[in-house]
Amino acid sequence: EDKVVQSPLSLVVHEGDTVTLNCSYEVTNFRSLLWYKQEKKAPTFLFMLTSSGIEKKSGRLSSILDKKELSSILNITATQTGDSAIYLCAVAPNTGNQFYFGTGTSLTVIP
Amino acid sequence: DGGITQSPKYLFRKEGQNVTLSCEQNLNHDAMYWYRQDPGQGLRLIYYSQIVNDFQKGDIAEGYSVSREKKESFPLTVTSAQKNPTAFYLCASKVPGNNEQFFGPGTRLTVL
Numbered sequence: 009e010d011k012v013v014q015s016p017l018s019l020v021v022h023e024g025d026t027v028t029l030n031c032s033y034e035v036t037n038f039r040s041l042l043w044y045k046q047e048k049k050a051p052t053f054l055f056m057l058t059s060s061g062i063e064k065k066s067g068r069l070s071s072i073l074d075k076k077e078l079s080s081i082l083n084i085t086a087t088q089t090g091d092s093a094i095y096l097c098a099v100a101p102n103t104g105n106q107f108y109f110g111t112g113t114s115l116t117v118i119p
Numbered sequence: 120d121g122g123i124t125q126s127p128k129y130l131f132r133k134e135g136q137n138v139t140l141s142c143e144q145n146l147n148h149d150a151m152y153w154y155r156q157d158p159g160q161g162l163r164l165i166y167y168s169q170i171v172n173d174f175q176k177g178d179i180a181e182g183y184s185v186s187r188e189k190k191e192s193f194p195l196t197v198t199s200a201q202k203n204p205t206a207f208y209l210c211a212s213k214v215p216g217n218n219e220q221f222f223g224p225g226t227r228l229t230v231l
Binding site for chain 2: 012014017039042050051052056096098100104107109110111112114
């Protein structure tokens with residue numbers, strides 16, 4: 009059965025801390041892994057990873073895929089209260105159009 | 120502006136009633152999706168459609184129905200057979216060959 013697992017489920021940190029969110033997957037015919045940020049409503053796209061070992065970076069956020077370990081991490085440095093959100097990981101297989109989502113990690117950044 | 124719209128934003132339903140959630144997109148995307156999100160959980164796929172007049176069940180299709188008569192529209196009906204319908208419902212779409220999904224703002228359904 010295809011599945012995506014995220015850890016931790018929730019995390020509370022202080023502003024300025026660095027956090028690492030984890031996503032592991034067991035998906036047949038992997039094509040890509042995506043990270044989304046969800047604040048109140050619609051998830052917004054952060055990164056799409058298809059190749060192992062290549063870091064994607066956007067400001068204080070970065071992500072990398074390890075196809076050997078079937079996992080990805082999302083790093084956020086110098087966290088701010090605006091980073092508080094649920095971070096979702098999704099995997100797209102090669103066949104079909106279905107996506108598999110993890111349970112998400114709820115991040116709370118306190119001042 | 121291109122995007123995905125969902126309506127209503129909030130919906131209250133009495134037990135035993137069917138309700139229909141609207142999802143419209145003007146992005147010219149072929150594939151559309153309905154997800155359910157419960158507190159502390161990720162997105163669970165209800166139904167998806169790859170082209171007009173075609174749709175497939177997701178992991179939790181029981182108690183739900185959909186139609187895809189137009190490319191732009193993918194309404195979801197929550198039937199009285201759905202035992203625990205209170206949740207946040209998200210609609211999404213994507214173009215073929217592109218792995219990025221675009222999400223609507225969601226509808227929060229509460230059963231009274």
